[in-house]
Amino acid sequence: MRSISSITVFVAAATFLPAAALAQSSGSDRHPGSAVVREKGGDGEALVRIECDVASQPEAGFITEPNRITRRETGRSNMGSVRLRPWKDTDDVLITTSWGAAWVPRPTSSGGVLTMQVDVGPVSFVRDNMPVAVTYEMWKAGDIPSERTTVELEANCNERDPDAPAWRRIGSP
Numbered sequence: 001m002r003s004i005s006s007i008t009v010f011v012a013a014a015t016f017l018p019a020a021a022l023a024q025s026s027g028s029d030r031h032p033g034s035a036v037v038r039e040k041g042g043d044g045e046a047l048v049r050i051e052c053d054v055a056s057q058p059e060a061g062f063i064t065e066p067n068r069i070t071r072r073e074t075g076r077s078n079m080g081s082v083r084l085r086p087w088k089d090t091d092d093v094l095i096t097t098s099w100g101a102a103w104v105p106r107p108t109s110s111g112g113v114l115t116m117q118v119d120v121g122p123v124s125f126v127r128d129n130m131p132v133a134v135t136y137e138m139w140k141a142g143d144i145p146s147e148r149t150t151v152e153l154e155a156n157c158n159e160r161d162p163d164a165p166a167w168r169r170i171g172s173p
Helices: 002-025 065-075 136-141
Strands: 032-037 044-052 062-064 082-086 092-097 098-106 113-120 124-127 130-133 149-156 166-171
Touching: 032 062, 082 149, 092 113, 092 149, 098 113, 130 149
Parallel strands: none
Antiparallel strands: 032 044, 032 149, 044 062, 044 166, 062 082, 082 092, 092 098, 113 149, 124 130
């Protein structure tokens, strides 16, 4: 069973890491922002620092700032991750979070703030004792496990929240 886990992690990494490497290669052209990410029904929310592709347009793409930079500048780490990338030659975007990933129609922001709720699923799963990385085609065809987590997201590419990064409990006294 251990080899299946290792292979699953490798397959998932091979699928999603090239996009992250490409996104980070042009880091000097990015604009600072912040995002609140919360699992619906969860007990907390992560306020993370993000780097936006286009100022005032989160739907153009953004990614969580690398923790090495966040720690160097604030002394704290981002307690979650989020990324939004346009998906190839489609009108969809790929959203990846700490809880999973989803392909959804390209959202629209208002005033440089993107607020949305999305059902994310696992990036990989085991089928017939073999690891399978979820692809766009599989997602669109519904050929994936039905388990989902609802994530609420608010990304702001206009300005960075000075409290970011932070982890906040929801509903605590």
